[in-house]
Amino acid sequence: MSRPGGDLTVAPGPGLPDGLTIPAVELLERFSRSPGPGGQSVNTTDSRVELVFDVAGSTVLTEGQRRRAVNRLAGQLVDGAVVVVASEHRSQHRNRVAARERLADLLRTALAPPPPPRRATKPTKGSQRRRLEAKRQRGQTKALRGRVRGD
Numbered sequence: 001m002s003r004p005g006g007d008l009t010v011a012p013g014p015g016l017p018d019g020l021t022i023p024a025v026e027l028l029e030r031f032s033r034s035p036g037p038g039g040q041s042v043n044t045t046d047s048r049v050e051l052v053f054d055v056a057g058s059t060v061l062t063e064g065q066r067r068r069a070v071n072r073l074a075g076q077l078v079d080g081a082v083v084v085v086a087s088e089h090r091s092q093h094r095n096r097v098a099a100r101e102r103l104a105d106l107l108r109t110a111l112a113p114p115p116p117p118r119r120a121t122k123p124t125k126g127s128q129r130r131r132l133e134a135k136r137q138r139g140q141t142k143a144l145r146g147r148v149r150g151d
Contacts, residue, residue: 008053010104014112015065022060028052029099031092048087051099053107056080065111072110082106 008027010020031046055061055069057080076082084106086099123131 008100008104010107013108015068016108016111020060020107020111022053022058026053026058026060029096045092047090047092047095048085049092049095049099051084051086051096051103052081053084053103054081061111068113069107069110073106076106 007024008022010016010022012019028051030050030052032048032050033046055066055073055077058066061069070077070080073082082103084099084103086095086102089095089098
């Protein structure tokens with residue numbers, strides 16, 4: 001895992017056989033006051049972290065990877081950049097680590113190739129036979145529910 005303030009390492013996965021290392025100069029970290037618990041220093045500590053990565057202008061992504069990432073992250077991009085926010089921890093360091101992990105996961109899923117299309121298959125003869133037999137059995141059960149006649 002990458003340390004806060006340094007390069008971001010994305011682990012290998014589908015679409016990234018060798019992994020990916022994003023240099024620190026392409027990442028922008030902003031800090032602000034975090035809402036929620038924090039004790040005495042809640043209004044004085046800038047523990048909320050915003051991590052910004054410009055996907056559209058990145059030099060480490062190939063043209064195909066950039067195109068795929070922009071298409072997949074289209075709803076989350078602001079001017080071609082993705083913004084990840086972490087404020088769940090009290091310490092700035094832990095929020096920085098959480099934001100970097102979240103960005104790495106987001107990029108790993110965005111750069112993964114699409115799944116192969118579903119190939120339609122026919123039901124097997126045995127499954128067709130079992131389905132029809134179950135329907136016959138159910139019909140027989142319902143037919144026996146008729147009104148009882150006293151002869």
